[in-house]
Amino acid sequence: MSTSPQAVAVAAPPSPDAPPARFLPPGIVARSAQRLTGGTAHPVWRCVLDDGRAVVVKASADAAEGMFATEAAGLEVLAQLGGLPTPGVIAVEQHALVLEALEPQLPDGDAYWEAAGRAVAGLHAVRCDRHGWAADGWLGLFRQHNAWDTDGHRFFAEKRVLRYLTEPGVEAALDAADRAGIERLCARLPDLLPDHGAALTHGDLWRNNLIASLGGGPVFVDPAVSYAWPEIDVAMMFCTGGVPEVFFDAYAEVRPLDAGWREHARILNLRELLAVLATCGPNPGYVTAVREVVARYV
Known part of the structure; x- marks a missing residue:
């Protein structure tokens, strides 16, 4: 798991659906963003970066101290100790968590x-x-x-x-x-x-x-x-x-x-x-x- 401050910033002009840029680590540019449904605790977006990678961004100005870091650590524990498949963590900040984007729609079979x-x-x-x-x-x-x-x-x-x-x-x-x-x-x-x-x-x-x-x-x-x-x-x-x-x-x-x-x-x-x-x-x-x-x- 990487918790170093890797960049995810919204390109100019920003998409109206994009997460506020101030929540995100500086540097890497997002070409587009789409607000996702769900996100009961925090708003969630799917973003495409300028290098073509798709990521999911959870962001909130009200996130409690250490909340996103705790979530990232929990994903790592589930994967490494518990053997559960979890999304890769790209970056963690006080007000944002950036994860690799996977498929939100379940096959349901x-x-x-x-x-x-x-x-x-x-x-x-x-x-x-x-x-x-x-x-x-x-x-x-x-x-x-x-x-x-x-x-x-x-x-x-x-x-x-x-x-x-x-x-x-x-x-x-x-x-x-x-x-x-x-x-x-x-x-x-x-x-x-x-x-x-x-x-x-x-x-x-x-x-x-x-x-x-x-x-x-x-x-x-x-x-x-x-x-x-x-x-x-x-x-x-x-x-x-x-x-x-x-x-x-x-x-x-x-x-x-x-x-x-x-x-x-x-x-x-x-x-x-x-x-x-x-x-x-x-x-x-x-x-x-x-x-x-x-x-x-x-």
Whole structure:
């Protein structure tokens, strides 16, 4: 991975769709730019440089200190330690991350999803005796708390669920009874969820964080890396929708899943529901989903 300040600047006259030049490393000129859909946390552009290379640029004036560097490091960890295909990092700056451009449209056939399932199962073969990471990271715009813990139930409760209850968006969305219910559910986690130990996880694994290589294979982007229960990745893929059953079948061929994994996924996805509320505030659909999970298991 290269993190040296390589140039990406918008040619004159700049394209009206181009990222603001002040966000980008100086030197290399972009001939054109197209704003991409998605980019929930930060705007994203596909640019063609003057040397003909296509790159993807994520840029934001509001990016927190070290946010893009953490993402670049996470991509490197997934590729080098976890064996996942990830896009190459061209440059990292405080307000921009420049990646090689691949294919944003998924082939969406069985072969693609089977390869993705096996790749994620291979990632989860990388184990650790503790949950956490050497430093905090980011899930979307919110800090991901990664302090080490040998207790998986406590780690998931404190670092992946309860940490959201003080976020303003969640406080606006949930009342005192909701928060008390979530706390009771967390106290019951040892009775509700098996502890399969800590594995290397992508951490923000849903359909929109998969793209394709030029050859049509799965490529993984936007990580929130840590050692955690591998089922957290599986749950997000299952609960956020759009992922065919062949993904889970292929995953289970490499790493067998518990018979009750779909039921466990409902609880594990509470982290994602709260993260969305933290971002978007009192969305009625997500508030209802949180309340349904609490009512089901408390």
